[in-house]
Amino acid sequence: MITDAWMGYHGLAGLGYLHERRSQRAARARGENPGALLPGVHRVASLARRWLLGTHQGRVDDTHLQSYLNEFCFRFNRRRSRSRGLVFYRLLELAVGHGPVRYRDLVAHPKPKAKPPAPPGQRGHPPSIERPRAARPWRVADLG
DSSP states (O other), X not given: OEEOOOGGGGGGGGGTOOOEEOOHHHHHHHTOOGGGTSTXXXXXXXXXXXXXXXXXXXOOOGGGHHHHHHHHHHHHHTTTOSOHHHHHHHHHHHHHHSOOOOHHHHOSSOOOOOOXXXXXXXXXXXXXXXXXXXXXXXXXXXXX
16 A cells, blocks of 8 residues: 555554555655655545535535545546446446445434424414504594
8 A cells, every 4th residue: 555654544554554655755855756656646635625515515424424435436437438328327237236225324323303393282373463452543533
């Protein structure tokens, strides 16, 4: 596995991965082109970020992030497909061959449904409408 020199990746070797670190800072100090170490990584990361901000309007839930990134990979890997219709055909083929997926299976922590509000105890107008009549002396007819 080839990664940059971020400290969070140091535990990968202990998990059984062959880990090769490539530091852009070290390559720049040696006079090498730092963009040649991990070509396109920053471009793909930027594209994924722009896609998440544009398509999902920046509202990305942590529990669904992996699914969003899987969709991005699916779209990215087929961006130059010669036959765009086959992409939709393949998606339909995968959907038909897959069992049903229920909402409970998709949501990490489903919230229970809220109880419906209790009906009002009495009928009639709400209290905000029941007011005493306003004193309007100009409306009193002078009969005398």
